[in-house]
Amino acid sequence: MPESAAEIHARIASVAGEGGRLPTPPLAGWDIFPWEVVDGALVPKVLPPPGAEAARAGEVAESDCPTCTRDRGADIWENDRWVVTRPAAPSGLPVVLFLQTKEHLDFTDLDDEMAAEYGRLSIWLTRIIAHLPEIGRVHVSRWGDGSAHLHVWFMARTRGLSGVLGSFAAEWKDILPPVPEDVWRADLATIAQKLANHDGKAMV
Numbered sequence: 671m672p673e674s675a676a677e678i679h680a681r682i683a684s685v686a687g688e689g690g691r692l693p694t695p696p697l698a699g700w701d702i703f704p705w706e707v708v709d710g711a712l713v714p715k716v717l718p719p720p721g722a723e724a725a726r727a728g729e730v731a732e733s734d735c736p737t738c739t740r741d742r743g744a745d746i747w748e749n750d751r752w753v754v755t756r757p758a759a760p761s762g763l764p765v766v767l768f769l770q771t772k773e774h775l776d777f778t779d780l781d782d783e784m785a786a787e788y789g790r791l792s793i794w795l796t797r798i799i800a801h802l803p804e805i806g807r808v809h810v811s812r813w814g815d816g817s818a819h820l821h822v823w824f825m826a827r828t829r830g831l832s833g834v835l836g837s838f839a840a841e842w843k844d845i846l847p848p849v850p851e852d853v854w855r856a857d858l859a860t861i862a863q864k865l866a867n868h869d870g871k872a873m874v
């Protein structure tokens with residue numbers, strides 16, 4: 671069962687001290703990070719000039735695709751065409767999962783049957799995660815600038831952890847201390863088994 675907001679807040683205090691500040695996450699150093707501090711104020715970076723689009727991971731060759739060559743031990747559920755995969759390690763959010771096609775496809779490659787199945791799986795997965803105790807919301811995101819292989823993010827935030835809201839949950843995922851591994855794995859198993867009640871099979 672996911673931690674409560676009070677449990678998470680106590681865990682942060684044990685790391686950062688009461689009223690303390692957590693360390694800056696690595697994403698602040700990414701080229702695409704849009705903010706910088708100038709004269710003591712947080713301002714948007716100056717936009718660089720237009721340039722060629724960089725090839726995404728797996729765009730040139732499937733043999734270079736991180737999804738097609740992934741560690742299958744991170745798969746928590748599958749059916750004939752889709753797989754649900756966890757990150758390699760727990761993050762600061764209670765649940766982060768990816769829904770991916772087994773075949774090397776991008777979002778725009780789905781035929782009507784796959785599109786309909788994507789819709790059902792997305793709703794089932796969102797509903798299952800949202801109904802876990804202590805979950806406040808489940809965010810579903812597809813960006814697609816990093817990898818050419820379809821991967822949809824499912825990110826849950828904790829109910830009542832009032833500073834973690836909206837699209838910035840993706841940043842808090844890397845700021846908050848990671849969820850305890852035993853809690854994380856137990857919740858992933860619950861989610862996989864509940865999804866298997868609809869279709870496919872759990873792999874954890």
Ligand SMILES: [Zn+2]
Pocket residue numbers: 728732735736737738739773774775819
């Ligand atoms: Zn692929």
